Amino acid sequence: MAPTTSAPTARRRLARFNRAVANRVVAPVLTRLPGFGTVLHRGRRSGRPYATPVKVFRAGNAYVISLPYGPRSDWVRNVVAAGGCELVTRGHRVRLTAPRLYVDRVQTGIPAPVRAVLKRLGCFDFVELRPASARR
Numbered sequence: 001m002a003p004t005t006s007a008p009t010a011r012r013r014l015a016r017f018n019r020a021v022a023n024r025v026v027a028p029v030l031t032r033l034p035g036f037g038t039v040l041h042r043g044r045r046s047g048r049p050y051a052t053p054v055k056v057f058r059a060g061n062a063y064v065i066s067l068p069y070g071p072r073s074d075w076v077r078n079v080v081a082a083g084g085c086e087l088v089t090r091g092h093r094v095r096l097t098a099p100r101l102y103v104d105r106v107q108t109g110i111p112a113p114v115r116a117v118l119k120r121l122g123c124f125d126f127v128e129l130r131p132a133s134a135r136r
Contacts, residue, residue: 035114037089039065041078050075056089059109059128063087063096066110066118067125071101076127084129096129 037056042049052075057064067076079085084097105124107115118124 032090034090037087039075039079040086040088041075042082044078044081050078055114056087057110062128062130063094064109065127065129066123067127068118068121068123071125071127076101079127084132095132097132098130100128102126102128
């Protein structure tokens with residue numbers, strides 16, 4: 001029997017599990033650690049508030065977030081549609097704007113140990129955001 005195109009990939013199944021179970025358990029702890037944060041955003045259609053734990057890096061004045069589930073994830077689409085979000089990281093809340101999606105197979109600016117993990121996961125998609133008060 002031929003595989004169907006509607007069958008979810010392993011990555012999408014993992015994303016659903018993380019959203020339903022793991023994020024609720026580990027997010028309160030992880031987001032206080034260096035390199036992690038929570039993206040606060042609203043649903044594109046529902047307007048419902050969401051909090052999504054993420055892996056975040058500083059790149060000069062910008063914040064870079066890895067996208068292990070790709071740029072089509074709901075939270076990414078919400079942030080792009082809204083033109084920004086808020087990020088809570090290490091106890092600080094920052095308003096971010098001007099989302100820019102990009103692919104970086106070299107993973108420039110990512111710390112070496114994290115880069116190795118992201119490469120193993122096949123994560124080459126990122127979103128860059130800038131603080132609302134910063135100029136480009």
